[in-house]
Amino acid sequence: xxxxxxxxxxxxxxxxxxxxxxxxxxxxxxxxxxxxxxxxxxxxxxxxxxxxxxxxxxxxxxxxxxxxxxxxxxxxxxxxxxxxxxxxxxxxxxxxxxxxxxxxxxxxxxxxxxxxxxxxxxxxxxxxxxxxxxxxxxxxxxxxxxxxxxxxxxxxxxxxxxxxxxxxxxxxxxxxxxxxxxxxxxxxxxxxxxxxxxxxxxxxxxxxxxxxxxxxxxxxxxxxxxxxxxxxxxxxxxxxxxxxxxxxxxxxxxxxxxxxxxxxxxxxxxxxxxxxxxxxxxxxxxxxxxxxxxxxxxxxxxxxxxxxxxxxxxxxxxxxxxxxxxxxxxxxxxxxxxxxxxxxxxxxxxxxxxxxxxxxxxxxxxxxxxxxxxxxxxxxxxxxxxxxxxxxxxxxxxxxxxxxxxxxxxxxxxxxxxxxxxxxxxxxxxxxxxxxxxxxxxxxxxxxxx
Numbered sequence: 522x523x524x525x526x527x528x529x530x531x532x533x534x535x536x537x538x539x540x541x542x543x544x545x546x547x548x549x550x551x552x553x554x555x556x557x558x559x560x561x562x563x564x565x566x567x568x569x570x571x572x573x574x575x576x577x578x579x580x581x582x583x584x585x586x587x588x589x590x591x592x593x594x595x596x597x598x599x600x601x602x603x604x605x606x607x608x609x610x611x612x613x614x615x616x617x618x619x620x621x622x623x624x625x626x627x628x629x630x631x632x633x634x635x636x637x638x639x640x641x642x643x644x645x646x647x648x649x650x651x652x653x654x655x656x657x658x659x660x661x662x663x664x665x666x667x668x669x670x671x672x673x674x675x676x677x678x679x680x681x682x683x684x685x686x687x688x689x690x691x692x693x694x695x696x697x698x699x700x701x702x703x704x705x706x707x708x709x710x711x712x713x714x715x716x717x718x719x720x721x722x723x724x725x726x727x728x729x730x731x732x733x734x735x736x737x738x739x740x741x742x743x744x745x746x747x748x749x750x751x752x753x754x755x756x757x758x759x760x761x762x763x764x765x766x767x768x769x770x771x772x773x774x775x776x777x778x779x780x781x782x783x784x785x786x787x788x789x790x791x792x793x794x795x796x797x798x799x800x801x802x803x804x805x806x807x808x809x810x811x812x813x814x815x816x817x818x819x820x821x822x823x824x825x826x827x828x829x830x831x832x833x834x835x836x837x838x839x840x841x842x843x844x845x846x847x848x849x850x851x852x853x854x855x856x857x858x859x860x861x862x863x864x865x866x867x868x869x870x871x872x873x874x875x876x877x878x879x880x881x882x883x884x885x886x887x888x889x890x891x892x893x894x895x896x897x898x899x900x901x902x903x904x905x906x907x908x909x910x911x912x913x914x915x916x917x918x919x920x921x922x923x924x925x926x927x928x929x930x931x932x933x934x935x936x937x938x939x940x941x942x943x944x945x946x947x948x949x950x951x952x953x954x955x956x957x958x959x960x961x962x963x964x965x966x967x968x969x970x971x
Contacts, residue, residue, distance in 0.1 A: 526627045527566060532556060532766035542718060543783045546769060555769040555777065557787065559798045561762050563721050565631035568622060570725040570736040578637040578736055579754065580723035582609040583619050584649050588716030589871040591915045593931065594709045596924045598915065600871035606722060607649040609642035612753055614733070614743035623722050631723055633760030641757035642721060650714060710928045713915050715908045717868050765801050772796070772803050781901030786943065788894045795943065806943060809890035813897070813947035819955065820945040821900045822866035823881060824909035832934035835860065838885060845883055846922040860885060862916065864909035866902045866943060873968040878916040884960050895945060906941035
């Protein structure tokens with residue numbers, strides 16, 4: 522998936538800067554300052570517009586999701602890489618998706634000081650996913666192509682993608698209730714989205730009389746009744762979502778923090794600490810690394826999670842052996858050994874993500890861990906512990922051999938995260954594969970997503 526570009530000014534010297542949407546750490550080439558970029562809630566961006574007074578612009582919010590989508594259906598797990606957007610308001614006359622505009626136009630960070638009208642996202646991301654979630658698997662690529670952007674997207678869905686007009690209208694042109702009914706007939710047990718990017722993108726429009734115009738193309742989108750005009754122009758009064766720029770320095774010793782530009786976790790090599798931003802400030806992160814004498818290795822990050830669970834009998838290593846139907850004779854002491862769930866902490870193709878999560882969870886690594894920042898290359902941490910926790914149910918669905926019995930139970934399983942630790946494992950690059958020698962498994966180099 523292609524990252525879109527974001528333009529802004531250096532917070533220190535005001536120089537123009539262009540970064541990719543997934544960049545978190547940047548160094549200004551003019552003043553050399555190193556800053557970590559973080560929002561209060563979500564990253565918010567504006568699509569560019571020309572030849573219209575900013576005071577007349579109305580910014581319409583769209584949820585943008587990029588990541589992995591998993592769907593447990595019958596006796597199968599479907600997976601997909603998703604890059605799509607959903608309208609975040611209940612104004613049904615507006616386009617359902619932004620199409621490819623966010624990928625073809627340079628965006629800018631939304632500035633709450635802008636003298637324009639920002640509409641609030643009246644539909645939460647969770648509600649948007651609930652409405653359109655199953656449809657993502659079937660039509661996301663068509664949406665991302667941009668064919669559904671205009672008001673004739675329902676017609677295009679029929680002529681270009683073979684989707685019956687009534688079905689397209691239910692999925693993308695009707696109200697949330699009707700859309701939900703269109704997808705509710707799909708039988709599935711579990712649906713999970715693991716996102717490396719959830720953000721809000723604002724589409725600029727303006728009013729001319731009672732008509733709504735696209736401020737990018739300067740062409741009409743819809744004509745409103747007088748009652749709808751007042752409702753549509755209701756502004757977002759709480760503009761407390763300014764982007765924060767934090768100096769990338771260790772809070773303990775003042776040393777420069779290191780990490781890839783897309784990493785959500787940074788490290789201090791001076792005092793061997795790890796840090797992650799929480800509510801606008803750096804908080805210390807629990808981490809470990811498996812030591813390696815080989816200086817040519819690459820360390821890949823994984824999340825080790827301890828959870829409290831009800832609804833499935835999974836409390837010990839012996840329970841895990843039975844659950845996965847592993848060819849192992851269960852020892853009595855295994856009944857008292859707790860289990861950890863594991864997940865990659867970096868972007869991967871969905872199928873490889875599932876395979877690694879399954880292998881690590883079944884293997885239950887117990888190597889000697891050290892709280893010491895490795896001197897070899899560190900792969901950036903691009904998935905946080907919350908996303909890793911959300912992947913556990915899919916991992917369980919992938920591990921179990923008794924799918925016809927376990928799948929119907931998954932919606933009723935309750936879990937809470939007790940603790941999560943970031944653990945780095947050394948991998949050796951051999952040809953086109955990264956090899957983990959202790960656990961004897963490999964990752965194709967081209968499976969890593971950036």
